[in-house]
Amino acid sequence: MQKKDIKWSELGFSYIKTDKRYISYWKDGKWDDGQLVEDNKISISEGSTCLHYGQECFEGLKAYSTKDGGIQLFRPDENAKRMQNSCEKVMMPKVPVEKFIDACMQVVKANEAWVPPYGSGATFYLRPYVIGIGDNIGVKPAPEYIFGVFGMPVGPYFKGGMNPVNFVTTDEDRAAPHGTGKNKVGGNYAASLHSHHDAVARGFADCIYLDPATHSKIDEVGAANFFGITKDNKFITPHSTSILPSITRISLMQVAKDYLGMEAIEADVFIDEIDQFAEAGACGTAAVITPIGGIEHKGKMHVFHSETEVGPVTKKLYNTLYGIQMGDVEAPEGWIYKVQ
Numbered sequence: 417m418q419k420k421d422i423k424w425s426e427l428g429f430s431y432i433k434t435d436k437r438y439i440s441y442w443k444d445g446k447w448d449d450g451q452l453v454e455d456n457k458i459s460i461s462e463g464s465t466c467l468h469y470g471q472e473c474f475e476g477l478k479a480y481s482t483k484d485g486g487i488q489l490f491r492p493d494e495n496a497k498r499m500q501n502s503c504e505k506v507m508m509p510k511v512p513v514e515k516f517i518d519a520c521m522q523v524v525k526a527n528e529a530w531v532p533p534y535g536s537g538a539t540f541y542l543r544p545y546v547i548g549i550g551d552n553i554g555v556k557p558a559p560e561y562i563f564g565v566f567g568m569p570v571g572p573y574f575k576g577g578m579n580p581v582n583f584v585t586t587d588e589d590r591a592a593p594h595g596t597g598k599n600k601v602g603g604n605y606a607a608s609l610h611s612h613h614d615a616v617a618r619g620f621a622d623c624i625y626l627d628p629a630t631h632s633k634i635d636e637v638g639a640a641n642f643f644g645i646t647k648d649n650k651f652i653t654p655h656s657t658s659i660l661p662s663i664t665r666i667s668l669m670q671v672a673k674d675y676l677g678m679e680a681i682e683a684d685v686f687i688d689e690i691d692q693f694a695e696a697g698a699c700g701t702a703a704v705i706t707p708i709g710g711i712e713h714k715g716k717m718h719v720f721h722s723e724t725e726v727g728p729v730t731k732k733l734y735n736t737l738y739g740i741q742m743g744d745v746e747a748p749e750g751w752i753y754k755v756q
């Protein structure tokens with residue numbers, strides 16, 4: 417199979433139309449078998465609940481090429497379960513875990529030529545989603561649904577990649593204390609566009625959200641979770657009801673404990689106490705591990721390890737996690753799904 421003629425190392429995080437995508441319809445109480453299609457346009461009723469009432473959710477996961485020429489997915493079962501939680505929250509039918517994984521596998525196989533080769537620095541990003549469709553006008557769950565998966569090759573989400581970037585706290589909230597913050601639903605992201613735009617316009621990579629109830633603790637970093645490494649080598653990540661439970665973060669906690677022998681805990685991270693951290697980072701599927709150079713809060717810049725150099729613990733965490741994802745480091749049982 418001939419790979420596409422793409423400068424893999426120059427890819428950013430942008431849409432590319434690949435050859436095939438998966439689509440499945442839910443009607444009369446059940447999902448159909450789903451199929452791969454070429455058309456990247458969807459035709460839906462103007463009354464679709466996803467358009468008016470945000471009845472939708474999505475996921476993000478990646479396929480990685482390995483040294484031996486294979487392709488593998490990283491913890492797709494966790495994405496499937498998280499999507500089920502999102503579906504439950506916004507009253508949509510759940511996609512069975514096996515159907516979710518099978519759809520991802522089909523999309524990767526059908527677009528193998530677009531999957532970046534091992535060592536290229538790029539990966540294949542998969543975007544599963546569920547949307548409420550069908551004729552409707554009142555605020556209620558849709559009569560029909562689509563579950564789709566498409567994918568494309570991507571490079572780093574934040575421009576710096578594995579280089580430190582700076583963030584700024586915002587006074588705006590992306591989610592309510594007991595709202596939809598822990599679900600991957602579109603409304604959270606619509607609510608983040610304005611503060612993201614402001615942060616970028618001021619020269620920052622993105623904004624840091626504080627906990628919506630008290631604005632005293634770090635919640636999330638734009639579209640990624642936050643972690644800090646204390647001066648006595650502990651991995652700390654926020655404990656909050658309004659952040660997305662990041663699969664990268666739970667994986668990193670295990671990597672920190674089992675591979676690097678660190679203590680890894682979820683705890684409140686007070687913005688006024690970030691001096692305790694020797695290093696900090698943003699973690700997520702798209703962000704991978706993005707080192708945080710510094711955070712500006714109330715006009716004052718707080719620099720962690722350095723604004724230009726990656727800290728030693730962040731580097732180790734990155735090398736171990738990315739090594740596992742690419743098949744170079746032995747993974748804990750159940751983390752890797754080979755695309756057959």
Ligand code: PLP
Pocket residue numbers: 476636638639640641659660661662663664665699700701702
């Ligand atoms: N937080 C938000 C708001 C996100 O959109 C993402 C991306 O999925 C994450 C955190 C990181 O989650 P994960 O590591 O599962 O990709």
Ligand code: COI
Pocket residue numbers: 475476477639640700701702703
């Ligand atoms: C991801 O990391 O998969 C995300 O969903 C982040 C962003 C592109 C929304």
